[in-house]
Amino acid sequence: GENVEQHPSTLSVQEGDSAVIKCTYSDSASNYFPWYKQELGKRPQLIIDIRSNVGEKKDQRIAVTLNKTAKHFSLHITETQPEDSAVYFCAAYSNYQLIWGAGTKLIIKP
Amino acid sequence: GAGVSQTPSNKVTEKGKYVELRCDPISGHTALYWYRQSLGQGPEFLIYFQGTGAADDSGLPNDRFFAVRPEGSVSTLKIQRTERGDSAVYLCASSLGGGNEQFFGPGTRLTVL
Numbered sequence: 704g705e706n707v708e709q710h711p712s713t714l715s716v717q718e719g720d721s722a723v724i725k726c727t728y729s730d731s732a733s734n735y736f737p738w739y740k741q742e743l744g745k746r747p748q749l750i751i752d753i754r755s756n757v758g759e760k761k762d763q764r765i766a767v768t769l770n771k772t773a774k775h776f777s778l779h780i781t782e783t784q785p786e787d788s789a790v791y792f793c794a795a796y797s798n799y800q801l802i803w804g805a806g807t808k809l810i811i812k813p
Numbered sequence: 814g815a816g817v818s819q820t821p822s823n824k825v826t827e828k829g830k831y832v833e834l835r836c837d838p839i840s841g842h843t844a845l846y847w848y849r850q851s852l853g854q855g856p857e858f859l860i861y862f863q864g865t866g867a868a869d870d871s872g873l874p875n876d877r878f879f880a881v882r883p884e885g886s887v888s889t890l891k892i893q894r895t896e897r898g899d900s901a902v903y904l905c906a907s908s909l910g911g912g913n914e915q916f917f918g919p920g921t922r923l924t925v926l
Contacts, residue, residue: 734912735912735913737914737915745919746904746917746918746919746920747856747904747917748917749914749915749916752914792855792856796911796912798869799861799863799868799869799911800858800861800869800872801846801858801915802858803855803856803857803858804855805854805855806853806854806855
């Protein structure tokens, strides 16, 4: 079955700098890759997603890149702000399931 | 429009008791998912419904866990003979179909004493 690995587990960046979170997946049939943001005590919320027929997608300060050959995808956040502090999860859709990474705790230092 | 709702928001029960957790998906969403999330971890898949049928229940940890969706809308997750290890936040999500954005409910925090 699908396996998703996410790195790093914790990422601390200075406010205004960029943050990059990386994920790898194992099932080459996976075709949908969402990223969710979860603030403490709240539900996960989708921030961006990408399908396997696209290599990159951008939405304001957030971008996701997908390398199907290498089976990895990354989340890029530019000009980080305090409200970006949260846990970020990547996921890969395979066999009707979303398989989730373990999460990255993003800390924005003022 | 209304999002996914879950009741109760919190449930405290004693070891060995039976509990039911309810999920009301977004109207028109045919796919419904149940997840379990422990502190500091990502959501763990439990079961997926497409319409009324459980398309994939491979994530249910054992036969104490059961879920239904009799009319293809509201779903109930049922846990028999609860154990302390069942304590977690149970999340429900719905989507227009598999492979689409999943919208999450606020979760039910289950505490088994």
